[in-house]
Amino acid sequence: MPASPADLAVLGAGPAGLAAAAAASRAGANVVVIDGNSRVGGQYWRHRDGDTGRGHHHWSVLTGLRAAVPEFLGGHQVWHVERIGDGFAVHTSGGEVRCRALIVATGAYDRQLPFPGWTLPGVFTAGGAQALLKGHGVTAGRRIVVAGTGPFLLPVAAGLADAGAHVVGVFEAGSPRGFVRHPGALLANPGKLGEGAGYLRTLMRHRIPYRTRTTVAAAHGTESVSSATVATLDADWRVLRRREVECDAIAVGYGFTPQLEIPLQLGCATRLDADGSLVARADDQQRATVPGVYLAGEVCGVGGAPLSLVEGELAGLHAAWTTIGAAPDNARVGRLLRRRRANRAFAAALHDAHPVRPGWLTWLDGQTQLCRCEEVTVDRVRESIVDLGATDTRAVKLLARPGMGLCQGRVCGYATSCFVADACGRQPTEQDLLGVAARPIAQPVTLGELARD
Numbered sequence: 288m289p290a291s292p293a294d295l296a297v298l299g300a301g302p303a304g305l306a307a308a309a310a311a312s313r314a315g316a317n318v319v320v321i322d323g324n325s326r327v328g329g330q331y332w333r334h335r336d337g338d339t340g341r342g343h344h345h346w347s348v349l350t351g352l353r354a355a356v357p358e359f360l361g362g363h364q365v366w367h368v369e370r371i372g373d374g375f376a377v378h379t380s381g382g383e384v385r386c387r388a389l390i391v392a393t394g395a396y397d398r399q400l401p402f403p404g405w406t407l408p409g410v411f412t413a414g415g416a417q418a419l420l421k422g423h424g425v426t427a428g429r430r431i432v433v434a435g436t437g438p439f440l441l442p443v444a445a446g447l448a449d450a451g452a453h454v455v456g457v458f459e460a461g462s463p464r465g466f467v468r469h470p471g472a473l474l475a476n477p478g479k480l481g482e483g484a485g486y487l488r489t490l491m492r493h494r495i496p497y498r499t500r501t502t503v504a505a506a507h508g509t510e511s512v513s514s515a516t517v518a519t520l521d522a523d524w525r526v527l528r529r530r531e532v533e534c535d536a537i538a539v540g541y542g543f544t545p546q547l548e549i550p551l552q553l554g555c556a557t558r559l560d561a562d563g564s565l566v567a568r569a570d571d572q573q574r575a576t577v578p579g580v581y582l583a584g585e586v587c588g589v590g591g592a593p594l595s596l597v598e599g600e601l602a603g604l605h606a607a608w609t610t611i612g613a614a615p616d617n618a619r620v621g622r623l624l625r626r627r628r629a630n631r632a633f634a635a636a637l638h639d640a641h642p643v644r645p646g647w648l649t650w651l652d653g654q655t656q657l658c659r660c661e662e663v664t665v666d667r668v669r670e671s672i673v674d675l676g677a678t679d680t681r682a683v684k685l686l687a688r689p690g691m692g693l694c695q696g697r698v699c700g701y702a703t704s705c706f707v708a709d710a711c712g713r714q715p716t717e718q719d720l721l722g723v724a725a726r727p728i729a730q731p732v733t734l735g736e737l738a739r740d
């Protein structure tokens with residue numbers, strides 16, 4: 288733990304945080320990187336001890352960045368950040384860290400949509416199934432169905448198949464043909480296209496069917512999942528046909544939700560992104576709307592590891608400029624801004640090709656749990672709207688308790704907001720999502736840690 292305040296504390300050691308820390312450190316700033324995980328790399332480079340990088344993309348980028356980061360506090364969950372004088376106090380599970388400026392690069396987590404049976408053991412988020420594999424070498428099951436929307440389903444299925452699981456199929460609710468509306472964005476990012484083609488080759492090698500306009504609309508089983516209803520969908524995701532497939536695990540993902548607790552604790556302004564996520568606002572220097580706070584990576588919009596790297600470097604260069612006066616090289620900044628534009632165009636194309644369509648609400652029955660922590664069913668949420676007159680997510684939360692449990696709305700917040708908005712005949716708003724995203728304590732914390740700080 289540094290004795291005097293660091294120039295910069297970087298929260299998150301994924302691609303964005305590492306790139307930020309490396310850039311600021313090379314510019315001469317005194318930087319500390321903090322992450323709840325004991326290893327650097329974030330979601331993209333999640334790995335095990337002794338991992339040599341086999342099977343990881345751009346591993347040498349990770350090792351280069353790691354070498355440029357002098358101080359890493361792994362296993363430190365940040366649960367609150369507050370402004371103290373000219374700087375900040377970062378409260379972590381390992382104690383308090385003081386800094387003059389802050390770069391928040393806390394990434395994102397799986398966005399989930401509920402469906403009947405989704406709380407059965409054996410139903411995983413796609414990211415959860417991948418984290419088990421990358422972090423622990425464990426496959427989520429032996430006979431696995433992968434479903435949801437977005438290109439992330441591909442590395443999940445490919446990884447599971449390569450590790451020996453039988454992947455029954457990849458069921459993509461959307462239609463990736465939407466990408467053809469954005470030829471410029473695709474051509475400017477040949478690396479991502481190549482990566483996608485590599486995953487498809489792996490699926491073909493393992494004879495894994497890839498079906499579009501299809502998803503898992505229900506899971507069945509007693510003790511744990513034993514089968515899934517695979518539904519063919521119309522363009523709005525209403526079910527056209529159903530069939531049942533046997534499986535012992537389901538991995539489902541509908542994109543990602545940016546992890547905004549820290550920016551919201553600090554009062555940073557937000558906006559709705561093209562994929563319907565709440566994201567924190569950042570300018571061309573990656574500055575948040577709060578002085579001294581910089582943002583990088585998926586907290587400012589889900590867009591993939593290359594975009595996170597670019598935003599991280601921009602944030603690190605500008606934060607070093609503000610804190611120690613090391614002016615960045617203009618030509619370098621210009622190149623980074625051009626790459627940011629190209630990567631953001633790619634992300635927008637991706638969101639346009641893989642939107643979450645409202646028909647998913649028709650998969651639910653009255654007993655489907657919207658909030659699994661507090662076991663709040665669809666019927667109870669509907670009652671709070673129809674009988675008790677709630678018209679927004681926050682009121683529904685107070686009346687029916689979705690989002691009041693252990694996860695504090697991380698899992699159910701997006702789906703509950705969509706459900707409430709639909710029941711009230713409108714689209715989910717920034718306010719709806721804010722009502723389930725603000726958490727004064729970002730991570731579970733023990734009473735001992737609270738007392739110590």
Ligand SMILES: Cc1cc2nc3c(=O)[nH]c(=O)nc-3n(C[C@H](O)[C@H](O)[C@H](O)COP(=O)(O)OP(=O)(O)OC[C@H]3O[C@@H](n4cnc5c(N)ncnc54)[C@H](O)[C@@H]3O)c2cc1C
Nearest residue numbers: 299301302303323329330331365393394414584585591592
């Ligand atoms: C589950 C998951 C799996 C993914 N897998 C892939 C993949 O296989 N291929 C691919 O191309 N893209 C993948 N992505 C997308 C990709 O990870 C991102 O585009 C990229 O990693 C984003 O980089 P980042 O630095 O913004 O965030 P991350 O890589 O998410 O890094 C954020 C870091 O912040 C830390 N953190 C968050 N909150 C706190 C806190 N309160 N206290 C302390 N530390 C905190 C996290 O532990 C994490 O290490 C995945 C995303 C997710 C959510």
